[in-house]
Amino acid sequence: MSxxxxxxxxxxxxxxDVGKIVVENxxxxxxxxxxxxxxxxxIxxxxxxxxxxxxxxxTVNRLAEKVESGKVYGMDYSDDCVKWSIGLNRKYIDENKVEIFQGTVESIPFKNEKFDLITAIETVYFWPDIKDSFKEIKRILKIGGTFVIINEMYRSDKFKDRNEKFEELGSMNIFSSNELEILLKDVGFEKIETDLIEDKNWLRCMCKKSI
Ligand SMILES: C[S@@+](CC[C@H](N)C(=O)[O-])C[C@H]1O[C@@H](n2cnc3c(N)ncnc32)[C@H](O)[C@@H]1O
Known part of the structure; x- marks a missing residue:
């Protein structure tokens, strides 16, 4: 493996050990x-x-700084990430402002309409069934709630060679903004707004649950 x-x-x-270094980076x-x-x-x-x-x-730590009376949950399917996130957020966990748990996006262990905001940073590339995952996100979002995807790679001509290499080597899906918008719309999200920084290949896609 390269x-x-x-x-x-x-x-x-x-x-x-290698994962810990990658996560710190x-x-x-x-x-x-x-x-x-x-x-x-x-927020x-x-x-x-x-x-x-x-x-x-x-990000959980940064969000916890912004919500005085709210709560921030962090979920990852890697047991080690859960452990490291707990370590980083110990203070807020003790104050009951943060909770970190192990779970996978296809089946998130919460009742319907719990969250005001759901963030997904540099992770949708790896989700096994993107449409079912978006449905699951929508299920646990409150009406009026926001889902935001933040990626440092989207499908574009400018970064075609690099991105195609990463997709092949990393078995990952680098979506175009259009692909993400169509998927979100199909699942029933509304007010979909995408911003790009073309020189950096960064993408932010925000949408709302209205019904
Ligand atoms: C590239 S890292 C980004 C981590 C963090 N969001 C950040 O911006 O530094 C991708 C993370 O998504 C997690 N992940 C990937 N697929 C997942 C899934 N199906 N359910 C839950 N977590 C997942 C990985 O374990 C990893 O921690």
Missing amino acids: EIARRLDQCRKPTG MNEGHYNLTTWGLDKVD NNNFVILDVGCGGGK
């Missing part, structure tokens, strides 16, 4: 992307938020 393939494999499901390396991705998202003090594919837990 070095890039090994790294992409760890991005898909970080585990063990992602906590730092996704900081600016996440700042940009969230800058248009309204109220009392929001209940879920970060799907929370990795090392940095």
Whole structure:
């Protein structure tokens, strides 16, 4: 396995000593992307938020700083990511402001309409059935709630060679903005808004659940 393939494999499901290094790099390396991705998202003090594919837990930590009386949940299917996210968020967990749990996006262990906001940062590439996963996200989102996807890669001519190589080596799906919009619309999301930074290949796709 090549070095890039090994790294992409760890991005898909970080585990063990190498996974820990990858997750620490992602906590730092996704900081600016996440700042940009969230800058248009309204976050109220009392929001209940879920970060799907929370990795090392940095976004959970940042969101917890924004919600005074709300709560932030972080979910990842990697046991190690759950452990590392718990470590990073210990203070907020003790204050009952954060909860981290192991789970997979196809079956999220919450009742319908629990969350005001659901974030998915650098993770949808790896979801096994994207449409069913979006349906599951919609199920647990409150009416009026927001789902935001933040990616540092989308299908585009400018980054075609790199992205196709990553898709092949990492068994991942790098979606175009149009593909994501169609999928979200098919599932019933509304007010779909996409922003791109073409030079960096960054994408933010926000949508609402209205019914
Ligand atoms: C590239 S990492 C991004 C981590 C974090 N969101 C960040 O921005 O640093 C992708 C994360 O999504 C998680 N993940 C991938 N597929 C998942 C699934 N089906 N359900 C839950 N988590 C998943 C992986 O374990 C990994 O932690």
